[in-house]
Amino acid sequence: MLEAFLEGLGLVLQWKAFGFMLAGIFVGFWVGLLPGLGGATTLALMLPFIYNMQPVEAFAFLLGMHSVVATTGDITSILFGVPGEATTAAIILDGHAMAKKGEAGRALGAALASSLVGALIGAAALAVAIPIVRPLVLTFGSPELFMLAVVGLAFIAGLSSGGARGMLRGFLAGCLGLFLAMVGQDPQAGVARFTLDTMYLWQGLDLVPVLVGLFALPEIIELVVRGTSIAGDAPSGDISKGALQGVKDVFRHWWLTVRCGLIGTFIGITPGLGGAVAQWMAYGHAAQSARTAEERKKFGEGDVRGVLGPGAACNSKEGGALIPTIAFGVPGSTSMAILLGGFFLLGLVPGPDMLTKHLPVTFSLVWTIVLANIITVGACFLLLNRLTALTRIPGHLLVPVILVLVFIGSFTSNSSYADIVVTLIFGAVGYFMVLAGWPRAPLVLGLVLGKIAENYLYISMARYDFEWLTRPVVLVLLAIAIGVIAYPALQSWRGRTRG
Amino acid sequence: MNSRIALAALLAVFPLAAAAQAGFAGKTVTIIVGYKPGGGYDATARLLARHLPDYIPGKPTVIVQNMPGGNSIIAANHMYNVAKPDGLTIGTFNRNLPIAQLTGVQGVKYDMRKFAWIGSAANETTILAIRAELPYRNFDELRKSKERIVIGSTGPGANTHDFPLLLKDLLGMNIKIVSGYSSSADIMLAVERKEVDGRAGSYTSLRPFIDRKLVRPMVRARSKDNALKDLPIDESFAPNPRAKAIMALRSAPEAIARPYVLPPGTPEAIVKTMREAFAKAIEDKALVAEADKAKMDLDYTSGEEAEKVLQEVLSQPKDIVDQFTKYIKFGD
């Protein structure tokens, strides 16, 4: 195994493969940064170019591009409050708030450092898990996946601010998200639910236009209202010092970062949950680490933990997501599906062979993720000054450009004007939610997990009747879910008896 | 006098041919795919897009545009109502859209017969495959099984659901369909986990798993594929002509598994040019090599044949359609 490990590194360090990786990084850098470009679409566009490459080179290119997108997507989220990718929306809540306080450097430093840590954890998981990966994935059947969705939903409690009022609103947002997830044709009876007689809603609400509307539009409105640059009148401070502080924050909250990285990896490994969930669960977990109710309230206003949690999880899930793709041929996301297409194109068959015969190739994938992330994070740190300077640009120059990118992003995923309408509608919803003090994170969680929860529940019931409730992993997950919900209540009770 | 007419005719044809040539030069042909990137329809379209320029006079650029939604009904509606019939927009969509039209799905704004058909780039066959370690050696044993066989599906309207549904309801097999899996790949994972016993699906998508000996094919729908000729056909077990007609109707669109159309009213000359381009591109050595590597099997079915199949599907008698609708709902 060790020889394969080192051989994999050797494969990546060959001139051609390395060169292609750099090219992939360059492309991925811009794809993540620009909200109009989706990682999946660009992957599909890049596929034709890899036909004439050797397997290792081609994957260096594709993976180099893919692993970088989450990191640079974080940058756009922090600086502009616009989700660069659907998977980087959670970091907006605290990251952008920090940018508005003039702490963009610190937020970026924390995001970059935690991204690197997360990527390393994901890559390590991929490497280490190889012998045990098949039994691991096979233990997670539909009942366990349903329970995992329940755990994810339990985080809604963690994402609501304290007190009865906060909980009410958090659950209100979460229920609304769940309700919106019901739109579309249901897979049990084939009924078109809540489609308002349109074809567009047949397959449900698309996540990207909703996210962009919920988060980006209120920020744009605010930019116009404030009439200043993003950082406003906050003192600029020394940017590199800020970034260094951000990096130190990651080490200060080392175990939180690692835990969030593990959460991300785990979500990535379990096929069927989707990539968007990881960041929100990590954010919820980070919010829980607040020790008092006041600290909890500060989340959403610029707590650095709200940055490094999602930052780590987003990148670690990439390493995790490769596992079911390589070991079983089951892609966890659209990007993975395209990567899978790349595998076939190059004559590699995902499955046990990749873990035995082609082990060096698999390890070269691990090394690609590691190296690509190190290079990207390094490059971003070098560009930090220029990046943070963007928060000093007058708002009225940024607003139209962001609007253009946002609308292009909404439109091009489905070539549909209706997506832009959805963005506008959810922009209004997001704006009023912020005005009313309702948390938006639970809505996203509900939207993302609703269908998964429903489908896996039906599958579990159909297959196992009620027996699945007594499976060991299911019970463990149930305990975790209860713990996640009870923890904040416990905290405030302890806080009150102490104070 | 005759020779002058002949000369005039010749001179008339030349500019037309030249116009056809000039028509595409420097232009961009867009293939609209009714699905997101990454799936089979998209992969086929992109493969064709790479090789078609060599066979279309004028060598235009060919690009792919994804227009998912409504299970590709949106793309079909767009091709029928909005796209201009100038040969610059080609559409490909769900092979079951003729069924959607037949069963009167709300939102259908096209008539499959009125499209200018280029043809189909592949055939598919739906088969049912069961976990290899199960004791059933052939379809007969499976049919008579006293044990319930659990089949995973993605939802009504997909062949993962419809094929076993007909086996259950029309042949009376002891099948339980568990639906809700997010993709057919997820169902394969469930097979490995022993959560379900098998799945139905296109032979192409199941082949890697058959080769890996995870599952074994048991029964199939009607097919032109030589590799499947020894597998029993579902229709042959139908207890009465109506059941047979229903099964045949479900399988009919599979002969046009990767449909490609031009908008209605496209001039004959352009349709002809496109048909020839597709037929030649699909034979192109480089394309075949790429397709093999990607485990895709492209096979040109002409537009005329496609139109024949459609006529058959869309002129089914009302009572068959009514029965059919009871079992098969159009969907994902």
Add this chain to the structure above:
Amino acid sequence: MANRASLGLAIVIMLVSGCGIWSALAWPLKAKLFPLVIGIPLFCLALAEAISILLAKQKSDDFRLSADQPNDVALRRTLLAAGWAIGFFLAIVLLGFQIAVPVLLFAYLRLQGKESWVFTIVFTAAVWACFYGLFDLLLHLPFPAGALFGGWSG
């Protein structure tokens, strides 16, 4: 302000979930189970929120969108921002992306940003060139012509 927004949202949610529950009742059991299990608590929660606002009448902790502008200025600018966004959308539908983008850039910079003619023209040209180069030439992402020019109707 926060309370009014909260009340408004709660009422809208009650209406939406109410309609949803109503239409779901007609469906077969498997299709309506989850929508009802979620929709009914959703309605109740929204009702609870609305009632607690109407009864309480106290000022809760406001998470104001921006605390540094007086209310009427903020309101005017908010409506303005919304207007620009919707206007851009209409421009895209009527004129097509290729034309709407430079029009928006130009109009916004001139009218809202009050920049000089030279700067506006240069900035618009630069951004439009980037947009065109990246999305059209490099990535071949197709953008339809606007409705006024015989393009799509959506």
